[in-house]
Amino acid sequence: MPSEPNHILEFPGGYTRSTGPVIGRFLTELRAGRIVGVRTAARKVLVPPLEYDPETGEPTLTTPGQTGPVRDPVREPALSYDFVEVGPAGTVREWTWVDPPRKNHPLDRPFAWALIRLDGADTSLVHAVDAGTVKAMRAGLRVWPRWRPDRVGSITDIECFVPEVTTIVANVRTAYTVTPGGALGRYLDGLSRNVFLAGQCPTCRSVYVPYRLSCPQCGSVIDDEVEVGPGGSVTTFAINNLPDPRAPQVPFVSAYILLDGADIPIIALLAEVPAGEVAEGMRVRAVFEGGTVKWFAPEREA
Ligand SMILES: [Zn+2]
Numbered sequence: 001m002p003s004e005p006n007h008i009l010e011f012p013g014g015y016t017r018s019t020g021p022v023i024g025r026f027l028t029e030l031r032a033g034r035i036v037g038v039r040t041a042a043r044k045v046l047v048p049p050l051e052y053d054p055e056t057g058e059p060t061l062t063t064p065g066q067t068g069p070v071r072d073p074v075r076e077p078a079l080s081y082d083f084v085e086v087g088p089a090g091t092v093r094e095w096t097w098v099d100p101p102r103k104n105h106p107l108d109r110p111f112a113w114a115l116i117r118l119d120g121a122d123t124s125l126v127h128a129v130d131a132g133t134v135k136a137m138r139a140g141l142r143v144w145p146r147w148r149p150d151r152v153g154s155i156t157d158i159e160c161f162v163p164e165v166t167t168i169v170a171n172v173r174t175a176y177t178v179t180p181g182g183a184l185g186r187y188l189d190g191l192s193r194n195v196f197l198a199g200q201c202p203t204c205r206s207v208y209v210p211y212r213l214s215c216p217q218c219g220s221v222i223d224d225e226v227e228v229g230p231g232g233s234v235t236t237f238a239i240n241n242l243p244d245p246r247a248p249q250v251p252f253v254s255a256y257i258l259l260d261g262a263d264i265p266i267i268a269l270l271a272e273v274p275a276g277e278v279a280e281g282m283r284v285r286a287v288f289e290g291g292t293v294k295w296f297a298p299e300r301e302a
Contacts, residue, residue, distance in 0.1 A: 022051045022060065025083055031153035035145070037121050039082040047086050047121035048155075087118035089164065090125070092141040097134045106160055112137050116161060128160040136163060186225070187211040192291040196229040198262050209262045229259035230286040231299055239275045251275045257284055257296055272297035 019027060022038055026049050029036045038049035038060045046053075046060065053060055060082075092114045099110035106128045114137075115124040130146065131137050142164035151157040180188055183199070187210040190197035198209035199222040206217055209228050214221055237255035240247070246269070247254075253275050256265035270278060272287075272295075283299040 020051060022049045025049070027153040027155075029083075029085075030155065030157040031151045033147055033151065033157075034085055035087045035118060035158075036083045037086050037118075037123075039084050044122040045084050045086060045120060046123050047118050047125055049083070084120065086120035087145070089142060089144045090116040090118035090121070090161070092129065092137070092139055092143060093117050093124050094139065095129065095137050095141075097137065099134070106156065110134070111160065114143070114161070116143060127155075127158060130160045130162050142166075183211050183213045188292075190227075191288075191293060194230070194286075194288040195227050196259055196262075196286070198226050198228045198259075200224045200226045206263045207261060208264055209259055209266060226261065228261035230288075232257045232259040232262075232265075232284055232286075232296070234270070234278065234280055234282040234284060235265050236280065237270065237278050239278070253278050255284075255296065268293060269295035270297070271295040 018024075026036055035047065036049065037045040037047035039045050040053040040056075040060050041058055042053070042055070044053075044055075049060065051060060052058065092112075093116070095112040095114040097110065097112050098105065101107055101109065101111060105111070107130055109130075110133075112129040112131055112134075113126060114129045116127055116129075117124045129137065129141075129143055131141075143161035144164055145158045146160050146162050148157050148159050178184075187197050190211070196209055197211045198207045199211045199213070200207045201215035201218060201220050201222055202224055203220040204215060204218045206215060207226060207228060208215070208222070211225065212222060235256045235258050237253055239251050239253055241251050243250050244252070253270040253273075254267060255270040255278065256267055257270075258265040268286075270284060284296040285299045287294045287297050
């Protein structure tokens with residue numbers, strides 16, 4: 001347990017220092033919502049910019065007119081240094097998670113301190129990443145700055161960085177009525193008589209359920225109707241722990257079932273068996289109710 005501090009260093013009103021031409025330009029650009037670095041003689045772009053190349057000790061500023069242009073020589077004729085606009089997006093190189101944040105931290109919720117390599121830069125910038133959760137953080141994460149609306153020319157004009165948008169949640173709701181066509185109509189008609197109707201390809205002999213009119217493998221027209229099932233075997237299955245409107249009790253098992261005589265499995269509910277006892281290869285049989293398949297259940301020994 002650290003003891004309470006007994007010394008305080010404070011400059012009432014703040015400590016004022018001049019920025020110099022390099023940091024001054026960097027901060028002025030931040031106020032305008034841009035991030036710039038400075039290019040060294042070795043053509044490396046330092047962000048944040050430094051007045052001296054840390055590798056050689058040479059000044060990073062070049063003589064006016066000698067090398068690189070300013071972005072706008074008409075509006076800013078006095079600034080002839082080799083500044084380069086970078087980012088605004090970048091990539092997280094290293095990071096550490098801060099939870100809980102301290103009083104002086106830029107965010108009042110858990111966040112990451114990260115070394116961010118802005119696009120076009122050769123060095124990394126330390127800044128906060130508001131990722132929401134530690135699980136969202138990783139090396140290689142693409143981030144963008146979140147700018148403050150009231151910028152003053154400070155590194156805190158960037159409130160923080162935020163992960164690049166990679167997914168959206170769209171509100172999707174479509175009401176529709178299915179009118180079964182020829183193939184599906186025949187299949188449903190079969191179900192109403194407690195029969196699974198499949199189509200058999202006259203060329204490759206593959207048997208498809210539900211019944212369909214053409215072979216997806218060889219393209220042949222299918223007009224040969226065969227009955228499959230109602231027994232079959234489980235090829236793969238999932239134990240679901242989130243309730244579904246069609247299966248409100250959890251856990252429930254959804255399974256791919258290869259009906260006897262068919263070459264492709266159908267997906268269906270599997271019930272009348274504890275979820276933990278379902279296994280690949282388990283023999284099952286359709287339970288019909290009200291003209292359709294209620295679910296599949298383990299085949300009982302006769
Ligand atoms: Zn075929």
